[in-house]
Amino acid sequence: MRKFALAAAAAFAAVTLPGAASASVTITSYVGDPGFLTGTLHYTTANKTQDVGIGRFHLTGTEQPGNTAVDYFTYCADILNNIHTGSFDLISGSAFITDAAKRGQIITLLSNTNPLLAAATGATAKNISAATQMAIWEVLYETSGTYSLSGGNLFITGGNSAAARTLADTYLANLSGLWTNDGSQQLSVLYAKKNQSQIFLSAVPEPATWAMMIGGFGLVGGAMRRSRRKAAMPVLA
Numbered sequence: 001m002r003k004f005a006l007a008a009a010a011a012f013a014a015v016t017l018p019g020a021a022s023a024s025v026t027i028t029s030y031v032g033d034p035g036f037l038t039g040t041l042h043y044t045t046a047n048k049t050q051d052v053g054i055g056r057f058h059l060t061g062t063e064q065p066g067n068t069a070v071d072y073f074t075y076c077a078d079i080l081n082n083i084h085t086g087s088f089d090l091i092s093g094s095a096f097i098t099d100a101a102k103r104g105q106i107i108t109l110l111s112n113t114n115p116l117l118a119a120a121t122g123a124t125a126k127n128i129s130a131a132t133q134m135a136i137w138e139v140l141y142e143t144s145g146t147y148s149l150s151g152g153n154l155f156i157t158g159g160n161s162a163a164a165r166t167l168a169d170t171y172l173a174n175l176s177g178l179w180t181n182d183g184s185q186q187l188s189v190l191y192a193k194k195n196q197s198q199i200f201l202s203a204v205p206e207p208a209t210w211a212m213m214i215g216g217f218g219l220v221g222g223a224m225r226r227s228r229r230k231a232a233m234p235v236l237a
Contacts, residue, residue: 021089024064025190028085033058033073034117034125038159039134043079043141045153054161055129056117057083057198059190063090074190074198075110075133077140083196093187093199097140103187105139109171110201111181131167136199138172147172 036053043049060071076083077096097103113132120128134149134156144152149165149172156165171179185201 021091021191023090025061025070025088025090026064026086027059027061027088027190029061030057030059030083030085032056034121034129037126037130037161037164039156039161039165040158041079041137042155042157043153045141045143051159052156054133054156054159054164055126056133059198061085072190072198072200074200075136076196077136077189077199078197079137079141081192081194081196083198086192086195088190088192088195088198091189091191093189096189096191096197096199097187102139105175106136106199107185107187107201108175108179108181109135109139110187111185112174112179113171114201127164127167130161130164131171134161134165134168135171138168139175147175 032053032055034055036055039052039054041050041052057074057076058071059074060069062068063070093103093107094100097106109132113128113135117125117128117132135147138147138149138152138154141154142148142152146152147169149156149168184204186204188200188202190198190200
């Protein structure tokens with residue numbers, strides 16, 4: 001999102017510092033895809049007001065280990081920092097958003113709006129993208145007990161996003177039971193302490209994949225134990 005900076009002391013309680021990263025990602029470019037709408041974001045908890053661009057990002061770069069080219073379609077999960085290129089840690093959503101209910105709501109939101117966005121074009125796509133972004137901000141930062149883009153301690157006014165705000169409120173209402181998810185996707189985060197953290201959905205590993213990974217760890221461990229035993233044996237002349 002286009003640059004909404006807050007003091008670090010205003011960090012939201014549902015978002016915590018992450019644990020160990022699964023990979024390091026260097027982002028070299030980012031664009032709005034399908035493009036941003038505009039508005040003024042008000043976050044009364046920190047007494048801050050900022051004009052923002054609202055919508056989904058397309059980030060490209062490389063992942064380590066392996067120096068693998070990657071690209072991600074992401075949404076802003078951090079109104080404490082501006083976005084810029086640089087290094088991120090790839091971490092799990094549970095390490096970033098400790099509130100399981102909010103995390104589940106965001107997974108449900110994205111699993112339902114991503115297909116809508118994939119099928120849309122033009123102004124419709126921009127509205128879906130911006131509505132999804134505003135709904136994410138509302139889930140993460142609203143503490144009044146009611147989700148609404150027109151009130152509470154986080155709300156948005158002005159710009160050209162009025163229709164998207166109405167759509168975002170519809171999406172938020174759908175989280176009360178109309179929308180569900182099938183559990184096949186999990187929340188992943190590109191986290192950086194001094195960059196704007198981004199969230200996206202990724203596939204949950206299949207049980208067979210986990211079994212193979214665990215089996216592989218067992219084989220590696222067994223090989224290491226055998227190697228140590230052999231090394232400890234005396235050398236006979």
